[in-house]
Amino acid sequence: MNRTLYQFPLSHYCEKARWMLDFKDLDYSVKNLFPAAHRLMTKLRANSDTVPLLNDGKEWIGDSTEIAFYLDAKYLLRPLLPSDPVLRSQVVRIENIADKAGVHVRRWIYGEILDNPEVMDVMLNDYAYAKPFKKYLAPLMRKGIMQLYQVTPEKTAISLEKMLEAVHLLEQMLQNNGGRYFVGNNLSLADISVASLFAPILSVPDTPWESIQTRTELLQKVYDDLLERPFGQWIMRVYAEERHAKGNWHGD
Ligand SMILES: N[C@@H](CCC(=O)N[C@@H](CS)C(=O)NCC(=O)O)C(=O)O
Secondary structure: OOOOEEEOOHHHHHHHHHHHHHHHHOOOOOEEOOOOOOOHHHHHHHOOOOOOOOEEEEEEEEEEEHHHHHHHHHHOOOOOOOOOOOHHHHHHHHHHHHHHHHHHHHHHHHHHHOHHHHHHHHHOOOOOOOOHHHHHHHHHHHHHHHHHHOOOOHHHHHHHHHHHHHHHHHHHHHHHOOOOOOOOOOHHHHHHHHHHHHHHHHHHOOHHHOOOOOOOOHHHHHHHHHHHHHHHHHHHHHHHHHOOOOOOOOOO
């Protein structure tokens, strides 16, 4: 097998990419890049600053949306996007909403959990060379994350609002389609994107966020509210019934 997904264990965009590959039943290995140093590789290979980065034979693809289009064009079985143009454009629209919301989910949740020791465990324990220096690296990682993702009280407050607006809109779209899938009668890129990009809030079992169980009062409230509504219940169901994760989020 000559297919590798480069990632960070805790990244929800990387979870989205793993799910797409699993959904298409493709073999791949998972390699962790070290945050900040990852850009040497992502820039060089895909002119991108971010992970996930997929290497498939001679191809390098550096964005989760591009990975979805690439996989569907190259591997026709188990399509992530429907061929019907109307359904396809609905999937693209929902994926786009989810991808934009993912930025707000990430900023807001880091504002709530960055001081939890278990966050640094998930971030650093899978790098054998870095783990012994966790005590020294953790404060640097926290600072880097706060700067990179602009985790400030003003911005996280706005992100919470935007995130909840997206929840509202997406929940309506889901309900309008009968509540089981976002588009048509099958799991698609739309479902995978929404579920994986909101999963960090719900500490979904079998994901990297499962171990994040210390919650601020606000996080607990958002968590409880989400689980009470169809949107949160849908995320838990789709993960339980459709994710079939390989347990490979730790990477190598
Ligand atoms: N639009 C990108 C977003 C990916 C993204 O934001 N990845 C984050 C991790 S969650 C990242 O690589 N951050 C490091 C950086 O920006 O240097 C995608 O869909 O792949």
